[in-house]
Amino acid sequence: MLRQKISIRAIVPVAATLTGFVVVCCLLLYTVIKGDLNRYTIRHSTDLTATVVKATHYAMLKDDRDSLMNTINSIGEQQEVEHVRIFNKQGLIMFSGTASEVGTLVDKVDAGCIGCHAGSQPATRLGPMDQARQYANSAGDEIMAITAPIYNEAACSNSCHAHDASQKILGTLDVGLSMAPLQATLGLLRNRMMIFCLLILFLSVGATVGLLHRNVLLPICQLSAYSDDVVNGNNKPPVFEATEEVQQIARNFCHLADQRDRMRRELDILQPVVGKLPDAETDHS
Amino acid sequence: MSSSSAPDRDENVADAQASLQAEIRRYETRAIAGLWLLALFLGLSLAAYGGFPLFPSLPENVRAALGASPPTGLISLALVVYSFSAIILLLARQGSEPSLRGGFAHLGYLTGFYLFYQYGGQLTDNFLAVFASGLTILGLYSYQTWSFFSAQAKETSERLALARRRQSFFSDEVGTRHPLDTDERLP
Structure with missing residues (x-):
């Protein structure tokens, strides 16, 4: 039957396990690489946001709203930038790459905001990885949003449009x-x-299949065919190529078959002689 | 040599044949035990797909009591080591009798991996890895179970067939050797 064949029993489990193990390793490797790329992108985006904050710092300090608006618009025109906005503590959008957004309130329960505003007190200090959030926008596109708080510094509270120093x-x-x-x-x-x-x-x-076939399965099939020949009385020496062990088995088969034939020949010779011998019982009597 | 009477002998023959038939049925049932485990694993995977959406999430106090989850990298490393060793052990044991407890142990380990990833919040990303690992290990276990017990069932069927042939051959003879009074086994 098919399941009893050595080729099936040897090859199917090995091929299946090799396939399974390679697939598992590749899937885990892909997940690890995906995580690494994700972390790298978040770090890169956080650095980019920090750069924007630093680049606009002077314009904010001088209350140069035109320059700030121009910078925000320029960033918003970039193809990969879905939105860029600056909103105040109350959530009122002061500057945005999308002009229609200016003057509106951000929705704190929006997918992008709820992360920090889930509790009664919103988070004020976030690590670089916590500043990033991923969500799908209304168009169904995957977005990674980075928030960078604009902290109150001594220079801000001392400048002409002074903020309260207690405001974080x-x-x-x-x-x-x-x-x-x-x-x-x-x-x-x-x-x-x-x-x-x-x-x-x-x-x-x-x-694996090739090596098994070449070194194990083919020699065993040849050995099987050779043993059939020997059983049928064809005692030619083994001529097939195989590993030393298989060739030794074939030589032993051949040797046993030769011994069998020699014994048969001797029996053929001895049988007539034994037949001519006087009966032992007659002799005894 | 049987010294019992003919009706007793016929009864013994019938018992022996019934015992062989029961043995065949037992082997056939066990041959598909691996497939049942595989089906159980598929059901579990279906439940785990998307992060066990049908189950309630762990309460915060339980989560706090359990503490932080192990790093995902370590869970993945454990999965690779487990898959590798399980495959090697299963391949090494091909041809020998597989234990049902071993199959359930594999199912338990795989469930553990699903739960650990879920606890670490990384099941969605790593679902396919656990699924492929389970499919390979339990598939190999099923193949081993099916292959071993099918061979046993076939051997027992041949013994049964031989016993029936002997019974029909010797049925008319009196005082001959009983068909099942032999230790002879087919090769």
């Missing part, structure tokens, strides 16, 4: 970046890993 946060810069480039990179990585995985699979399964 003056406002928040919120930049939303499209995750499409990251998704595209991950898609490319996924496809390449799949190709790599398939190549590894073909190579490892092919090599």
